[in-house]
Amino acid sequence: MGTLHVPDLLINGCFEFEDCAVLVEGPVIAGLDSYETLAAAHPGARVRRWPGYLVPGLCEHGEVERLERTYYPDPREAEELGTEPLTGAALAALDMNEARWGASARRGLQRLMAQGIVEICGEFTRPVIRDAVLRSGMYSQPPHERRALRVGGEARFAVFDDDGCVAAVIGGRLVYRRR
Numbered sequence: 001m002g003t004l005h006v007p008d009l010l011i012n013g014c015f016e017f018e019d020c021a022v023l024v025e026g027p028v029i030a031g032l033d034s035y036e037t038l039a040a041a042h043p044g045a046r047v048r049r050w051p052g053y054l055v056p057g058l059c060e061h062g063e064v065e066r067l068e069r070t071y072y073p074d075p076r077e078a079e080e081l082g083t084e085p086l087t088g089a090a091l092a093a094l095d096m097n098e099a100r101w102g103a104s105a106r107r108g109l110q111r112l113m114a115q116g117i118v119e120i121c122g123e124f125t126r127p128v129i130r131d132a133v134l135r136s137g138m139y140s141q142p143p144h145e146r147r148a149l150r151v152g153g154e155a156r157f158a159v160f161d162d163d164g165c166v167a168a169v170i171g172g173r174l175v176y177r178r179r
Helices: 035-041 063-068 075-081 088-092 098-113 127-136
Strands: 003-012 015-017 021-025 028-033 046-055 058-060 117-120 157-161 164-170 173-177
Touching (some): 003 157, 021 035, 046 164, 063 098, 098 127, 098 173, 117 164
Parallel strands (some): 058 117
Antiparallel strands (some): 003 015, 021 028, 046 157
16 A cells, blocks of 8 residues: 655755655655656555655764663653753662663654654664664664665655654654654
8 A cells, every 4th residue: 555755845865856755665665756646656555745845864873872871751750850861960860770771762762753863873782772772663783874765765764844853754654743
């Protein structure tokens, strides 16, 4: 069936396309063409229209260290710990175990996806955090030099408007959508 992602503008490398859509089938990009062409060829495809521009997505190299040295509080802890990430002395005061580190990493990854980051590369020292990143589909080793959208390539991209990230797709799955 597939999903057609239709942005106002598609930016792929150095090129901009105003009337272009991305057809995603499973984890891969099955088509890059005008919306009309892809919709006619795939009449059963779900259509997701996005305001703004669709790009290959962002890769971060420094997030491994941040995930391993930051605690992202659970919303249920907001009254006690607040909602902002904790580091330094505030982190040292917490009773951190592997389960808590893993949950923190998952919440941190959600924050990264909300920024349009769809790929993280680097070396992990905490296995529980590495596992969370691997499960998210965001891990890449070695990092991609320059990511471009291409037919047959992995469906990994983000959509932005003037207010920031609208949506993020990793492995063909919509992993973040701004409300």
